[in-house]
Amino acid sequence: xxxxxxxxxxxxxxxxxxxxxEAWKHFVRAHAAVTRQMDADLxxxxxxxxxxxxVLLRLSQAPDRRLRPVDLAEGVVLTQSGITRLLAGLxxxxxxxxxxxxxxxxxxxxxxxDSGQAKVRSAGKTHLEGIRMLFxxxxxxxELETLGTLMERLPVRPGDPECLA
Amino acid sequence: xxxxxxxxxxxxxxxxxxxxxEAWKHFVRAHAAVTRQMDADLxxxxxxxxxxxxVLLRLSQAPDRRLRPVDLAEGVVLTQSGITRLLAGLxxxxxxxxxxxxxxxxxxxxxxxDSGQAKVRSAGKTHLEGIRMLFxxxxxxxELETLGTLMERLPVRPGDPECLA
DNA sequence: AAAGATTGATTGCTCAATCTTC
DNA sequence: GAAGATTGAGCAATCAATCTTT
Numbered sequence: 001x002x003x004x005x006x007x008x009x010x011x012x013x014x015x016x017x018x019x020x021x022e023a024w025k026h027f028v029r030a031h032a033a034v035t036r037q038m039d040a041d042l043x044x045x046x047x048x049x050x051x052x053x054x055v056l057l058r059l060s061q062a063p064d065r066r067l068r069p070v071d072l073a074e075g076v077v078l079t080q081s082g083i084t085r086l087l088a089g090l091x092x093x094x095x096x097x098x099x100x101x102x103x104x105x106x107x108x109x110x111x112x113x114d115s116g117q118a119k120v121r122s123a124g125k126t127h128l129e130g131i132r133m134l135f136x137x138x139x140x141x142x143e144l145e146t147l148g149t150l151m152e153r154l155p156v157r158p159g160d161p162e163c164l165a
Numbered sequence: 166x167x168x169x170x171x172x173x174x175x176x177x178x179x180x181x182x183x184x185x186x187e188a189w190k191h192f193v194r195a196h197a198a199v200t201r202q203m204d205a206d207l208x209x210x211x212x213x214x215x216x217x218x219x220v221l222l223r224l225s226q227a228p229d230r231r232l233r234p235v236d237l238a239e240g241v242v243l244t245q246s247g248i249t250r251l252l253a254g255l256x257x258x259x260x261x262x263x264x265x266x267x268x269x270x271x272x273x274x275x276x277x278x279d280s281g282q283a284k285v286r287s288a289g290k291t292h293l294e295g296i297r298m299l300f301x302x303x304x305x306x307x308e309l310e311t312l313g314t315l316m317e318r319l320p321v322r323p324g325d326p327e328c329l330a
Numbered sequence: 331a332a333a334g335a336t337t338g339a340t341t342g343c344t345c346a347a348t349c350t351t352c
Numbered sequence: 353g354a355a356g357a358t359t360g361a362g363c364a365a366t367c368a369a370t371c372t373t374t
Contacts, residue, residue: 020301021293023313027300030319031196032242054193070334077197082365084336106334106373128186135192136185138318148188150312153303154195235356247343249358271351271356333374341366352355
């Protein structure tokens with residue numbers, strides 16, 4: 001509700017109030033549209049959900065190609081039960097296998113199989129193409145870099161759960 | 166979609182290849198995290214989903230406070246059946262009512278009620294606060310403006326040649 | 331007690347099919 | 353036939369509760 005010290009001489013309240021929700025609105029809308037198309041492409045060409053792909057990708061980039069489900073969940077912003085069910089699907093597809101941890105018997109790693117590695121490679125081509133066409137091609141290299149740093153600044157976990165009143 | 170051929174400058178593009186998926190990754194992750202928190206806040210304080218709120222908001226800004234379901238669906242990136250079910254919920258809550266169109270009897274407008282207007286006002290305070298704390302406060306005014314224009318550039322209906330009003 | 335993982339019940343959304351009206 | 357709206361079936365993700373291990 002407080003004005004930000006407007007830089008322009010437009011109607012002060014109108015402009016400074018509008019800029020914030022406008023940016024947010026475009027952000028949400030763009031994400032939904034682009035994401036939906038990417039998901040459709042991955043499903044059509046590789047029988048793979050966008051979330052599935054992101055999980056496989058993270059595994060392929062992890063040391064020893066394995067991660068704890070709880071870390072995986074945090075990485076793709078999913079609940080623990082969500083990741084359990086997703087991993088179950090990936091396992092029956094043969095793209096991951098479960099490996100129990102000797103140091104902590106509570107955890108059963110998700111480990112990328114060779115088949116999963118092949119899958120993430122082939123699907124990766126489609127996905128990179130999608131990122132390029134639907135997302136990156138709309139920006140210059142510099143803008144992309146800017147976008148990346150800006151996005152990186154947003155809080156990923158509700159670490160400070162100060163509730164709104 | 167076929168393969169896009171081999172890249173001739175694999176080594177040279179290695180670093181610039183990384184910037185694209187990085188920007189995208191941060192984009193997706195940030196959206197998921199911020200959106201999730203906003204949704205939780207709205208549910209906790211107003212018994213309202215983020216999508217519910219966005220629909221009510223769009224109605225409150227529409228002429229005569231009413232819109233066709235199909236336009237509403239396009240606005241919040243949902244399928245037609247999705248909007249039907251969402252509107253059903255809003256109607257039983259008393260926030261919208263259905264009004265048949267005299268000019269075209271296929272459409273039944275979603276019309277914001279007074280109760281719905283009150284709801285969107287009170288929830289709007291929470292939501293604006295959420296946008297500020299979770300999103301806008303991480304950026305300067307100039308960055309927000311940049312972000313808005315960049316996001317606006319993304320295609321909302323990829324592949325679709327034209328949008329009919 | 332707390333952390334990791336899982337399961338049961340529920341919700342919300344999608345696709346495909348259908349109905350009515352243009 | 354096409355467009356707008358709806359319904360049935362199915363899937364994916366959530367919350368709450370539970371189990372095991374630390």
